[in-house]
Amino acid sequence: xxxxxxxxxxxxxxxxxxxxxxxxxxxxxxxxxxxxxxxxxxxxxxxxxxxxxxxxxxxxxxxxxxxxxxxxxxxxxxxxxxxxxxxxxxxxxxxxxxxxxxxxxxxxxxxxxxxxxxxxxxxxxxxxxxxxxxxxxxxxxxxxxxxxxxxxxxxxxxxxxxxxxxxxxxxxxxxxxxxxxxxxxxxxxxxxxxxxxxxxxxxxxxxxxxxxxxxxxxxxxxxxxxxxxxxxxxxxxxxxxxxxxxxxxxxxxxxxx
Numbered sequence: 001x002x003x004x005x006x007x008x009x010x011x012x013x014x015x016x017x018x019x020x021x022x023x024x025x026x027x028x029x030x031x032x033x034x035x036x037x038x039x040x041x042x043x044x045x046x047x048x049x050x051x052x053x054x055x056x057x058x059x060x061x062x063x064x065x066x067x068x069x070x071x072x073x074x075x076x077x078x079x080x081x082x083x084x085x086x087x088x089x090x091x092x093x094x095x096x097x098x099x100x101x102x103x104x105x106x107x108x109x110x111x112x113x114x115x116x117x118x119x120x121x122x123x124x125x126x127x128x129x130x131x132x133x134x135x136x137x138x139x140x141x142x143x144x145x146x147x148x149x150x151x152x153x154x155x156x157x158x159x160x161x162x163x164x165x166x167x168x169x170x171x172x173x174x175x176x177x178x179x180x181x182x183x184x185x186x187x188x189x190x191x192x193x194x195x196x197x198x199x200x201x202x203x204x205x206x207x208x209x210x211x212x213x214x215x216x217x218x219x220x221x222x223x224x225x226x227x228x229x230x231x232x233x234x235x236x237x238x239x240x241x242x243x244x245x246x247x248x249x250x251x252x253x254x255x256x257x
Contacts, residue, residue: 011194015046016190017036053098087112098117101127120192124182126165
């Protein structure tokens with residue numbers, strides 16, 4: 001299948017998906033998200049693939065959502081179109097997902113990485129949820145998964161004060177599995193994927209399901225509340241100002257309404 005925004009390969013029994021919007025720092029537009037989900041679902045059905053790796057480039061995993069696609073949207077637009085609904089399909093992938101992260105991993109990029117089952121980070125990786133700079137909050141599980149992964153205090157600082165974690169901090173706070181040199185992070189992720197793919201497939205799927213059940217108990221309800229809050233913020237003047245300022249490359253002027 002031909003894609004416009006991603007590249008796909010097979011490495012042994014590992015399926016590899018690489019974001020391919022370099023001019024936009026791999027920002028997620030509708031097309032990229034649709035292609036990502038389709039490629040993952042295709043690998044999930046492929047008996048020759050036992051695990052998948054998602055990656056970007058050495059410079060950037062993904063810099064978040066494409067703000068130009070949502071800057072002028074209203075809260076009603078966001079809710080009726082359910083612009084984030086497609087992300088739910090990532091949670092239904094049965095085979096293990098590994099994020100290979102190098103460079104910037106921000107906003108929706110960090111949320112996609114956290115939706116994966118494991119994260120291999122290069123020494124240059126930086127993780128953050130900068131939505132507060134746009135007058136909104138994470139909308140695809142960022143608040144919920146961060147709090148469970150790194151704890152309330154660090155998650156709070158990341159969500160409401162744009163704290164960015166270095167690779168070593170992310171490892172120390174249990175956000176990532178391991179940190180390796182930038183030259184080998186993708187090789188390490190593919191090696192891990194192939195190791196997992198060599199194990200008993202049904203047991204691997206059951207293990208993934210049960211660990212996620214332990215991690216995500218009550219998360220679904222919290223993520224639904226988060227999404228409603230994210231959509232609601234599109235009724236605020238601050239959201240419009242924040243996203244216009246981002247596009248115009250200037251500092252926003254907040255009004256608190």
